[in-house]
Amino acid sequence: xxxxxxxxxxxxxxxxxxxxxxxxxxxxxxxxxxxxxxxxxxxxxxxxxxxxxxxxxxxxxxxxxxxxxxxxxxxxxxxxxxxxxxxxxxxxxxxxxxxxxxxxxxxxxxxxxxxxxxxxxxxxxxxxxxxxxxxxxxxxxxxxxxxxxxxxxxxxxxxxxxxxxxxxxxxxxxxxxxxxxxxxxxxxxxxxxxxxxxxxxxxxxxxxxxxxxxxxxxxxxxxxxxxxxxxxxxxxxxxxxxxxxxxxxxxxxxxxxxxxxxxxxxxxxxxxxxxxxxxxxxxxxxxxxxxxxxxxxxxxxxxxxxxxxxxxxxxxxxxxxxxxxxxxxxxxxxxxxxxxxxxxxxxxxxxxxxxxxxxxxxx
Amino acid sequence: xxxxxxxxxxxxxxxxxxxxxxxxxxxxxxxxxxxxxxxxxxxxxxxxxxxxxxxxxxxxxxxxxxxxxxxxxxxxxxxxxxxxxxxxxxxxxxxxxxxxxxxxxxxxxxxxxxxxxxxxxxxxxxxxxxxxxxxxxxxxxxxxxxxxxxxxxxxxxxxxxxxxxxxxxxxxxxxxxxxxxxxxxxxxxxxxxxxxxxxxxxxxxxxxxxxxxxxxxxxxxxxxxxxxxxxxxxxxxxxxxxxxxxx
Numbered sequence: 001x002x003x004x005x006x007x008x009x010x011x012x013x014x015x016x017x018x019x020x021x022x023x024x025x026x027x028x029x030x031x032x033x034x035x036x037x038x039x040x041x042x043x044x045x046x047x048x049x050x051x052x053x054x055x056x057x058x059x060x061x062x063x064x065x066x067x068x069x070x071x072x073x074x075x076x077x078x079x080x081x082x083x084x085x086x087x088x089x090x091x092x093x094x095x096x097x098x099x100x101x102x103x104x105x106x107x108x109x110x111x112x113x114x115x116x117x118x119x120x121x122x123x124x125x126x127x128x129x130x131x132x133x134x135x136x137x138x139x140x141x142x143x144x145x146x147x148x149x150x151x152x153x154x155x156x157x158x159x160x161x162x163x164x165x166x167x168x169x170x171x172x173x174x175x176x177x178x179x180x181x182x183x184x185x186x187x188x189x190x191x192x193x194x195x196x197x198x199x200x201x202x203x204x205x206x207x208x209x210x211x212x213x214x215x216x217x218x219x220x221x222x223x224x225x226x227x228x229x230x231x232x233x234x235x236x237x238x239x240x241x242x243x244x245x246x247x248x249x250x251x252x253x254x255x256x257x258x259x260x261x262x263x264x265x266x267x268x269x270x271x272x273x274x275x276x277x278x279x280x281x282x283x284x285x286x287x288x289x290x291x292x293x294x295x296x297x298x299x300x301x302x303x304x305x306x307x308x309x310x311x312x313x314x315x316x317x318x319x320x321x322x323x324x325x326x327x328x329x330x331x332x333x334x335x336x337x338x339x340x341x342x343x344x345x346x347x348x349x350x351x352x353x354x355x356x357x358x359x360x361x362x363x
Numbered sequence: 364x365x366x367x368x369x370x371x372x373x374x375x376x377x378x379x380x381x382x383x384x385x386x387x388x389x390x391x392x393x394x395x396x397x398x399x400x401x402x403x404x405x406x407x408x409x410x411x412x413x414x415x416x417x418x419x420x421x422x423x424x425x426x427x428x429x430x431x432x433x434x435x436x437x438x439x440x441x442x443x444x445x446x447x448x449x450x451x452x453x454x455x456x457x458x459x460x461x462x463x464x465x466x467x468x469x470x471x472x473x474x475x476x477x478x479x480x481x482x483x484x485x486x487x488x489x490x491x492x493x494x495x496x497x498x499x500x501x502x503x504x505x506x507x508x509x510x511x512x513x514x515x516x517x518x519x520x521x522x523x524x525x526x527x528x529x530x531x532x533x534x535x536x537x538x539x540x541x542x543x544x545x546x547x548x549x550x551x552x553x554x555x556x557x558x559x560x561x562x563x564x565x566x567x568x569x570x571x572x573x574x575x576x577x578x579x580x581x582x583x584x585x586x587x588x589x590x591x592x593x594x595x596x597x598x599x600x601x602x603x604x605x606x607x608x609x610x
Contacts, residue, residue, distance in 0.1 A: 008468065015465035019451070019458075026453040202449035206506070209413045209443045210466040211435065363417045 012212045016220025033189040055079050057100040061089040064107035071148040093162045095170035099129040101141045120154040127161035128242035163329040173298045175240045176323035184290045186232045187261020191225030195269030214358040229258035249326035256343040257319045263350035270357045290316040318342035366391040366545035372421035381407045383569040394546040396556035399566030400600050405549040409516050442507030446518040448499045452492035467510040481505040497528035514545045553593035567600040
């Protein structure tokens with residue numbers, strides 16, 4: 001009896017979700033939203049390719065005071081900068097939006113050069129650079145160094161991948177930002193649309209006159225919205241595949257973010273009656289709640305301490321940090337536990353508010 | 364058991380009384396007309412009786428099910444044709460009905476039967492947005508009848524339709540009643556109500572101002588042989604206007 005009832009309810013929920021998925025594929029407004037968001041991601045990914053093309057950037061950690069450093073800085077064929085520690089070199093390289101080389105010149109390099117010893121230098125490159133691109137880049141720098149020294153030299157790239165530190169800014173932060181924004185835009189743009197279309201066309205009344213309850217309608221919409229978010233999330237993850245270090249965290253972040261975005265979208269969907277109001281509310285909420293806090297937290301902006309502390313508690317910041325954690329090799333449990341709790345907790349609270357509003361909608 | 368029983372039903376919207384202690388019964392197999400000017404409370408009554416809206420007070424039962432506390436057993440027994448053509452225009456007629464079939468747990472074979480019954484089989488796989496108003500209305504009726512309900516609520520089913528389609532729909536409704544389906548009909552066409560309904564209720568400002576067979580109402584409120592139901596309706600619900608249209 002109980003299993004029959006559950007089975008019947010699940011059948012209704014799935015029917016609503018499946019109808020929305022089928023109808024959504026033919027809905028120009030929904031497709032336009034998805035295409036716009038994906039275009040933004042592609043544009044962001046293509047930007048470095050369009051703007052790149054200059055001489056290779058080389059960050060040099062010179063443990064002695066080699067003349068090679070000065071020669072590299074003077075060379076028009078590379079863009080070299082000198083840093084004072086291995087950590088700084090790795091941090092600078094990690095911040096690069098295009099492939100860069102980090103070079104370690106050991107103490108006594110000039111003496112070894114004068115003694116005619118066989119020479120080699122440790123080189124570092126961002127972890128997301130492909131093997132072939134890294135070899136090409138190393139080859140260009142190797143040729144320039146050899147020309148400056150007047151003899152052949154080998155750059156050793158073996159396993160010298162640079163992973164971004166959690167507190168650094170670079171392509172990983174912007175990837176995390178764009179993934180957060182994309183999920184929020186899809187969730188807040190599409191999910192309420194599913195509700196508003198039903199309200200506008202009065203088809204919601206037909207569903208509610210059938211054995212479907214308002215709770216099942218919301219659950220069906222949530223599943224359809226989640227599916228759209230997850231599909232778009234998978235596409236965005238594929239675009240950023242090279243940046244991801246910890247795939248389990250990335251997938252977890254996509255799932256949590258989709259749930260959060262759909263919960264926000266459903267709240268809009270049950271609270272708003274017309275599309276024009278939806279646009280106004282999405283614009284009013286997305287900048288102060290989703291964009292500014294994330295940018296502020298990443299940029300470590302010079303904000304009052306209390307504001308910085310408050311920003312940390314925004315679910316959007318927590319979600320962006322989950323994405324960020326998936327792009328580093330430093331993700332201890334304590335680092336993401338709070339972010340996970342904030343993201344899922346907010347989604348749960350919002351879904352509870354939606355359920356409460358829906359239960360009261362017939363009064 | 365009556366198909367519909369309404370007792371002291373009242374509904375307020377933000378302090379405004381939309382329904383004011385209405386009560387009536389509808390027998391099984393009866394075609395019952397629920398008439399009234401715009402805003403009189405007809406659609407609110409349908410929304411309450413179909414389990415979409417809570418009454419502020421009072422009670423309603425449809426096929427023995429309380430409309431507030433027994434919605435689960437109520438809904439499979441009712442079909443609703445709304446005042447709007449609320450179908451999914453981007454989907455085909457068949458997909459619209461398949462969706463409804465899934466909600467009601469009806470098999471796909473019944474979908475095809477219903478499409479054929481309403482004369483939509485040939486264009487069942489066309490998107491609904493290419494349909495005429497008349498075809499959309501037939502699709503709405505098909506959706507309402509898909510699960511073979513015992514009570515059918517029709518909210519202005521012939522509004523805006525050409526006379527041929529309207530006549531077909533009226534014939535179809537009469538046929539349903541002959542098969543034992545109870546029909547709760549709202550309409551602005553008094554002639555339609557006169558022809559189809561065994562009894563009508565006239566609603567004004569949320570109150571039932573007349574209830575009975577059309578002939579009985581004509582006799583009670585008219586003053587001659589040529590009195591129509593429309594005359595009775597205007598007499599009971601008419602407003603005194605000032606200005607160019609005032610009589």
